[in-house]
Amino acid sequence: MSRQLLTGNAAAAWGARLARADYIPAFPITPQTEIIETLSAWCDTGEMAARLVTLESEHAMLTAAAAAAATGVRVFTATSSQGLLYAMEMIYTVAGWRAPFVLVNVSRGLASPITLEPDHTDVLAARDAGFLQIHCATCQEVVDSVLMAYRLAEDARVRLPAIVNLDGYYLSFTREPVELPAPEVADRFLPPFEPHELAFRASQPLSQAVVVLGGSTYSYFRYESHLAAQAALAVYDEIAADYAALTGRRHDVVETWRLEDAEYAFVMMGSFATKAKAAVERLREAGVAIGLLRLRLLRPFPAAAIRRALAGKRAVAVIDQNLSMGRGGVLHGELAAALYGQPDAPPILASFIGGLGGRDLPSEEFYAIAEVLREAARSGVTPPQRLLYTEHELRELRKLQAIALAERHDPRLGGRGP
Amino acid sequence: MNETAFKRLKDLPSQRLLGTGTPLCAGCGGLEALHQIYDILGGRSVFVNAAGCMTLLAVYPFTPFRGAWLYTAMAGAPAGAQGVRDALDLLLAKGRLPPAEDLTVVALTGDGVAYGMGLSATSSAIERGLDFLYIVYDNEGYGNTGQQYSEATPLGAKTATSLRGFAGRKKDLFAIWTAHRPAYAATVIGAEPLDLARKLEKALSLKGPRLLLALAPCPTGWDFDPKDTVEVGRLAVRTGVWPLKEYVDGKVTHTRLPHPRLPVEDYLRTQGRFRHLFEPVRDEALLARIQAQVDDYWAGVT
Numbered sequence: 001m002s003r004q005l006l007t008g009n010a011a012a013a014w015g016a017r018l019a020r021a022d023y024i025p026a027f028p029i030t031p032q033t034e035i036i037e038t039l040s041a042w043c044d045t046g047e048m049a050a051r052l053v054t055l056e057s058e059h060a061m062l063t064a065a066a067a068a069a070a071t072g073v074r075v076f077t078a079t080s081s082q083g084l085l086y087a088m089e090m091i092y093t094v095a096g097w098r099a100p101f102v103l104v105n106v107s108r109g110l111a112s113p114i115t116l117e118p119d120h121t122d123v124l125a126a127r128d129a130g131f132l133q134i135h136c137a138t139c140q141e142v143v144d145s146v147l148m149a150y151r152l153a154e155d156a157r158v159r160l161p162a163i164v165n166l167d168g169y170y171l172s173f174t175r176e177p178v179e180l181p182a183p184e185v186a187d188r189f190l191p192p193f194e195p196h197e198l199a200f201r202a203s204q205p206l207s208q209a210v211v212v213l214g215g216s217t218y219s220y221f222r223y224e225s226h227l228a229a230q231a232a233l234a235v236y237d238e239i240a241a242d243y244a245a246l247t248g249r250r251h252d253v254v255e256t257w258r259l260e261d262a263e264y265a266f267v268m269m270g271s272f273a274t275k276a277k278a279a280v281e282r283l284r285e286a287g288v289a290i291g292l293l294r295l296r297l298l299r300p301f302p303a304a305a306i307r308r309a310l311a312g313k314r315a316v317a318v319i320d321q322n323l324s325m326g327r328g329g330v331l332h333g334e335l336a337a338a339l340y341g342q343p344d345a346p347p348i349l350a351s352f353i354g355g356l357g358g359r360d361l362p363s364e365e366f367y368a369i370a371e372v373l374r375e376a377a378r379s380g381v382t383p384p385q386r387l388l389y390t391e392h393e394l395r396e397l398r399k400l401q402a403i404a405l406a407e408r409h410d411p412r413l414g415g416r417g418p
Numbered sequence: 419m420n421e422t423a424f425k426r427l428k429d430l431p432s433q434r435l436l437g438t439g440t441p442l443c444a445g446c447g448g449l450e451a452l453h454q455i456y457d458i459l460g461g462r463s464v465f466v467n468a469a470g471c472m473t474l475l476a477v478y479p480f481t482p483f484r485g486a487w488l489y490t491a492m493a494g495a496p497a498g499a500q501g502v503r504d505a506l507d508l509l510l511a512k513g514r515l516p517p518a519e520d521l522t523v524v525a526l527t528g529d530g531v532a533y534g535m536g537l538s539a540t541s542s543a544i545e546r547g548l549d550f551l552y553i554v555y556d557n558e559g560y561g562n563t564g565q566q567y568s569e570a571t572p573l574g575a576k577t578a579t580s581l582r583g584f585a586g587r588k589k590d591l592f593a594i595w596t597a598h599r600p601a602y603a604a605t606v607i608g609a610e611p612l613d614l615a616r617k618l619e620k621a622l623s624l625k626g627p628r629l630l631l632a633l634a635p636c637p638t639g640w641d642f643d644p645k646d647t648v649e650v651g652r653l654a655v656r657t658g659v660w661p662l663k664e665y666v667d668g669k670v671t672h673t674r675l676p677h678p679r680l681p682v683e684d685y686l687r688t689q690g691r692f693r694h695l696f697e698p699v700r701d702e703a704l705l706a707r708i709q710a711q712v713d714d715y716w717a718g719v720t
């Protein structure tokens with residue numbers, strides 16, 4: 001098939017279509033709705049031989065998704081933000097069923113306050129659940145990653161559900177040129193789902209998700225899931241090679257950009273990394289030896305690839321588009337754990353929080369971060385965590401606060417006067 | 419129901435299909451009903467369960483079921499049933515599953531789930547016309563967590579969170595179900611096995627959302643001797659506290675008319691959870707209110 005202009009949401013829907021998903025439990029939430037509307041239309045016209053069912057909540061949606069996967073069909077579902085949190089009990093629960101399926105999350109900041117724009121605090125809440133996580137930076141990656149996620153999730157060595165994440169608005173509603181694999185190519189890459197003996201059949205009674213007594217049995221099964229998730233790292237490499245051979249597009253566990261000869265590095269996840277790439281180009285022109293490391297796989301965590309990519313760097317800035325209240329950036333902590341005590345680990349690992357709720361990360365901020373890194377490398381002192389916010393933003397916010405205050409006191413609006 | 423295979427008690431299956439030796443309490447009225455149901459339903463079924471006492475039926479590596487089982491979460495059973503049913507239907511339609519491999523999809527939950535946390539999922543499953551049988555064992559409280567009051571707890575009952583007696587009124591789940599116009603809905607009780615068998619038979623002959631709502635005398639939560647489970651159940655029916663009825667084709671029929679209807683006191687006295695109505699002094703006002711609720715109900719039954 002040829003190149004076409006597709007939104008990230010349309011690319012996600014195409015991923016499900018090319019994977020020949022059988023079953024799509026759904027529930028609408030901005031900015032994910034275009035995915036389920038597209039799939040619903042294809043189911044109606046028969047372009048997809050699938051059934052889409054709208055449940056009454058994401059909790060039910062996830063339950064139905066996993067129950068259907070446990071019965072042996074290929075399942076696709078999608079949500080975002082509050083929906084992901086509403087489903088969270090089941091996100092954790094169904095991962096232990098070892099029933100593979102793919103969930104697309106269109107990242108959106110969590111309430112409160114309410115926003116529709118993206119950051120990664122939503123999907124990171126599912127970090128420890130037992131779902132594999134692939135993070136996309138382009139619409140092309142979305143369709144490719146959905147197909148790859150099925151192969152990975154369904155692999156007999158893995159058998160875990162997978163989340164494919166894309167940023168709301170920046171990818172979900174942005175049209176980019178996307179090369180869709182031809183259906184025959186997708187079929188060659190992704191054979192039909194084979195549940196083996198893990199399915200409900202009259203001739204093979206099966207008990208799923210039962211109670212265990214005692215921490216020993218419990219630990220065994222939890223360790224098993226963890227080891228399966230870790231095994232997915234090597235499996236992923238095989239799959240990425242297969243996919244590259246068939247389509248010419250290779251998506252590794254991490255993406256590096258001008259990193260090899262760099263002294264400094266930005267570390268990011270998701271579509272905002274594209275902004276970092278542009279900044280790297282400008283900084284390189286200005287003579288700063290800086291590069292970018294973007295995590296595509298978050299679970300399993302590609303620690304070895306990260307260590308390799310960052311070995312010998314003088315200073316690294318982790319730019320987290322998420323916020324763990326009272327701690328800071330989640331990726332920063334993950335990176336620190338991967339690098340600590342490793343020979344050749346960068347001596348400086350600085351933490352920056354930015355891009356919350358769709359807040360822009362302008363080039364100047366990348367330049368400023370690069371400057372902080374150079375200074376830290378010179379002094380040998382790790383800078384404190386920074387919450388990115390400009391003077392200008394603060395002035396604008398103060399104006400909003402002044403209006404809010406005035407409204408509260410305005411007697412015409414029911415206020416008590418100044 | 420002239421065409422029933424269950425005319426007399428001796429028509430009930432003599433073979434026990436549900437295994438014994440579960441961790442459930444001696445005299446569990448819910449388990450009593452489940453045994454009767456499973457003997458008729460059999461192993462070509464998948465039970466989709468939600469958190470509650472019955473979750474402890476399947477404890478690794480044992481199960482009393484001959485067929486399949488899927489534990490979901492407290493609110494998860496109806497949606498789990500949806501996923502399994504839809505998947506089986508898709509596999510059948512696409513020729514990927516021989517019809518002989520098909521299963522009856524059953525949701526099994528307590529009242530806490532059926533009347534409360536699982537109700538929105540249930541309502542939506544019925545609305546979609548999901549082809550499933552929903553078995554509720556109603557022990558009138560959150561039994562598994564120590565019998566706190568639930569939305570099924572009746573007026574006056576002492577629970578772990580209503581030590582002076584529950585001040586609210588039992589929710590009418592049967593009416594909620596029938597308002598959705600399901601394929602079938604019935605109340606049953608293990609103490610009336612023939613009535614239960616006929617209703618299950620009827621339910622299994624139909625397709626769509628079907629409810630078997632079983633009052634489940636609970637020696638542990640209701641405080642009575644486990645040997646009295648059947649007697650407590652019979653009294654629930656004979657005092658009119660638990661009307662046995664079914665809904666088919668838009669019509670509700672009572673399958674037992676308690677004649678003469680015994681005073682509710684005869685039922686309440688059997689259980690420690692109502693002892694405070696009689697000791698140290700009789701609570702005449704509350705007893706009269708409970709009796710009046712039951713009288714009101716039957717006054718509306720023609």
Ligand SMILES: Cc1ncc(C[n+]2csc(CCOP(=O)(O)OP(=O)(O)O)c2C)c(N)n1
Pocket residue numbers: 469470471472491492493527528529530531532557559560561562563568
């Ligand atoms: C989301 C959630 N909240 C609370 C619980 C704790 N819990 C387990 S069983 C149960 C009671 C369920 O009551 P019911 O449906 O009546 O079943 P029973 O315990 O009486 O058999 C509760 C509250 C849980 N497992 N999950």
Ligand code: SF4
Pocket residue numbers: 442443444445446447448449471557561562634635636637638639
């Ligand atoms: S607490 Fe009641 S319902 Fe639960 S197992 Fe014991 S007797 Fe049965």
Ligand SMILES: [Mg+2]
Pocket residue numbers: 528529530555556557558559560561562568
């Ligand atoms: Mg209960």
